[in-house]
Amino acid sequence: MDLDFVQIAKSAKKASLEIADLSSVIKNEALNKIAIAFEENKQGIFEANKQDLKDAEILVQKGEITQSTFNRLKLDENKMRDMIQGVRDIANLEDPIGKKLFVKELDEGLILTKVSCPIGVLGIIFEARPDVISQISSLAIKSSNAVILKGGKESKNTNKKILEIINCALKSVKGFPENVVQQVFSRDDVAQMLKCDEYINLIIPRGGNNLVKFIKNNTNIPVLGHASGICHIFVDKSADINMASKVVVDAKTQYPSACNAVETLLIHKDFDKADELLASLQLEEIKLVSNPEAWDIEYGDKILSYKFVNSADEAIEHINTYGSGHTDGIITSDMENAEKFMNKVDSSGVYLNASTRFADGFRYGFGAEVGISTNKTHARGPVGLEGLTIYKYKLTGNGHIVDDYVKGEKHFTHKTII
Amino acid sequence: MDLDFVQIAKSAKKASLEIADLSSVIKNEALNKIAIAFEENKQGIFEANKQDLKDAEILVQKGEITQSTFNRLKLDENKMRDMIQGVRDIANLEDPIGKKLFVKELDEGLILTKVSCPIGVLGIIFEARPDVISQISSLAIKSSNAVILKGGKESKNTNKKILEIINCALKSVKGFPENVVQQVFSRDDVAQMLKCDEYINLIIPRGGNNLVKFIKNNTNIPVLGHASGICHIFVDKSADINMASKVVVDAKTQYPSACNAVETLLIHKDFDKADELLASLQLEEIKLVSNPEAWDIEYGDKILSYKFVNSADEAIEHINTYGSGHTDGIITSDMENAEKFMNKVDSSGVYLNASTRFADGFRYGFGAEVGISTNKTHARGPVGLEGLTIYKYKLTGNGHIVDDYVKGEKHFTHKTII
Secondary structure, X not given: OHHHHHHHHHHXXXXXXXXXXXXXXXXXXXXXXXXXXXXXXXXXXXXXXXXXXXXXXXXXXXXXXXXXXXXXXOOOHHHHHHHHHHHHHHHHOOOOOOOEEEEEEEEOOEEEEEEEEEOOEEEEEOOOOHHHXXXXXXXXXXXXXXXXXXXOHHHHHHHHHHHHHHHHHHHOOOOOOOOOEEEOOOHHHHHHHHHOOOOOOEEEEOOOHHHHHHHHHOOOOOEOOOXXXXXXXXXXXXXXXXXXXHHHHHHHHOOOOOOOOEEEEEEEOOOOOHHHHHHHHHHOOOEEEOOOOOOOOOOOOOEEEEEEEOOHHHHHHHHHHHOOOOEEEEEOOOHHHHHHHHHHOOXXXXXXXXXHHHOXXXXXXXXXXXXXXXXXXXXXXXXXXXXXXXXXXXXXXXEEOOHHHHOOOOOOOOEEOO | OHHHHHHHHHHHHHHHHHHOOOOHXXXXXXHHHHHHHHHHOHHHHHHHHHHHHHHHHHHHHHOOOOHHHHXXXXXXXXXXXXXXXXXXXXXXXXXXXXXXXXXXXXXXXXXXXXXXXXXXXXXXXOOOXXXXXXXXXXXXXXXXXXXXXXXXXHHHHXXXXXXXXXXXXXXXXXXXXXXXXXXXXXXXXXXXXXXXXXXXXXXXXXXXXXXXXXXXXXXXXXXXXXXXXXXXXXXXXXXOHHHHHHHHHHHHHOOOOOOOOEEEEEEEOOOOOHHHHHHHHHHOOOEEEOOOOOOOOOOXXXXXXXXXEOOHHHHHHHHHHHOOOOEEEEEOOOHHHHHHHHHHOOOOEEEEEEOHHHOOOOOOOOOOOOEEEOOOOOOOEEEOHHHHEEEEEEXXXXXXXXXXXXXXXXXXXXXXXX
16 A cells, blocks of 8 residues: 555656646646536436445434535535636636746846746645545646645545546646646545655645644645634724624624634723624624633534623733634724734734634635635735745756856846836 | 743734734834844954854864854844844845735625735744844744744854844834744744644744754744755757856855755757866866665755656656745756746746846845745745735625525625725
8 A cells, every 4th residue: 555655646747747847738628628528427426426325324324424424425415516616716817836936037137037837736625525626636736736625525536536637637738747637536645645755745734623633733745724713803993883783793604614713802991882782693693701711612513602801902912822814804883993903913914894704715815715824924814826936936048157247357236027 | 840831822823813904104103223233242243153163163173063053143243234234134025914916895885905015923943043033033024924043053152142142132212012023942842833733833943954844843833934955957959058047057066055056957959069068167176976776865965866767748748747846946948948938847946048046036126035936835935025915804884694695685786896
């Protein structure tokens, strides 16, 4: 098994070097062919999915997976349509590769260009959601990265079928390299993946806290993602009661299991409509908890911890202590407090008078989303295609040597061209 | 000891939140005061350095450290002047924090701003070079990060003295937080640092391959750096012999122990001046090795492996197999091969007709350098102040909720403002 995974990783590395400078035209042709292949073969995908659902039904009855896992596993016409549209949307996005980030003259005839380029090989570990495989494969292709996918085992048949269709479509594209999109299935493969830092450049785990924490603790490959989403809203003394109620209700109830749903409400002790606010939340069937077991619980449900604080500073300190650096908001009409909050709260998203649920790549206008990162390096917050890129420096001279500059015979000009 | 390090790391975290939104004016005042304090107290630094040198002399005699380590440890008037000038240069650079990377209207009244911000707490592990402590402290202050420094033990007295002067200067700056720059001394502290992912956001090891590899393998904190610099130059069939000779001599001899010095020369088999090229290198006392023990040896000396290849493609494959992704060049007058080489070689720097020794933050015009990274995420190549930053998203609305967009009652405009 070891050898097998290393072979897969090696061939992914090779593929990554081949796709690195593939033209936008070929990459977009590949994506459009995938979309067409899905349309033409959707019955085959539904059949594979039915097999997975049959097995999953038994697991639901046994209590081994939840009904919501079952629902996420299920592909219907609507999801299929969105999945196909998603591939086409990614084809229509601007190519993130080969962008000139700057062009600088270091000296006469010595030109430095910073150009965006792919990261290399991505390892993606994701939940039993078959639509993810199409989305991630498309993002990888568009950003010229090779990818090794490991999906939730409950969606094994669907994933196999989808990848077969993707690779069949890719094979028909002239000039498109082999092994750009590959898939593995076992836990042992994941263990191998985490050790494979020679060939894999970035791991993106999607799914529960425990998975993400386990992966971060067991690899020295960079990991992009978030372990938890403990989001806060601070209702300041000067908040408008209607706005506060509306925003908190949306942040808690619009999709309670999302990572950007609010988990803790902080209320200024002098906010005179606090009772009214809490009552309005209860009216929306939000369960309020004033003495939670801990201040860093991610309920993922219509439950909300709350606490009164003495000041904006105390709210900021609470958030920086117990938060997960995901998304935190303030409701206020005091612009001084707003500015302080947004500068001092150390989170990927800091919001004024808006629901935390806006933390999302599509809502931010990125066109597609790899996931949300609470990292403090590389990419933070909702991550679009740009997060799958890095850059290289191209330097062109005509025989320039460093010794001339060290001896002072020549001098750098350092002129910005672009 | 454990508790001590965690206390240091906690106070660094606290300091990082306080310095995060400090004004450019205060940060620059702090840097200028450090420069003045160095000038006023340089005799004290020289005395501390003399103590270190006295101890180091014995180590040199015992053969425990090399003469070049001793030389790097030694502070003289010239190095002191450069060190002080370095602090002032960093003060004069543009503030990398608080830059608006984009401003976007998501919808009427709902404005998303991507703003550069500090990473948090940096852990820097560096060789026995006392000038580094001043440089790194200045870079950390300018980029609003807190820093924990661990220098080579041979420079202990000098480092202590320098940090005492830095912190004394910082104390005199009104509004400048405590504990932004701290120092630790023991191996045990390093072991603790590597485990301290709750408080430390980025580790930058400077020094030998083994140190960097050890650190990468023993922490789940992101690490920025390079383990080795196996740089190549490929002399194509169409190369100009004089240019080839001049560039290779510079890349090998200008500073042979630098990470951007060339280690392997690849020569196209049909380059008809190959003998002349090799002879010219030998004239410069470069020892040529045609059958090296391995193709990934970093000599750090005037020794050069060389090999004949059949094509540019073979050169590219050799580099992508044995290189370290640092800096690799081609000497050619064939623009098609040049373009292919620069697109296909997967290194942080890809050079045409220029010496690999240009791979350096100062030569690239960054004004200061944290180090050189061969990472494929966050920062690659010579890393300036920008590599010590990340970004956050600020969203301001006036009661905007997601439910309105999900229900289709409102629609995103996604207009770019800046």
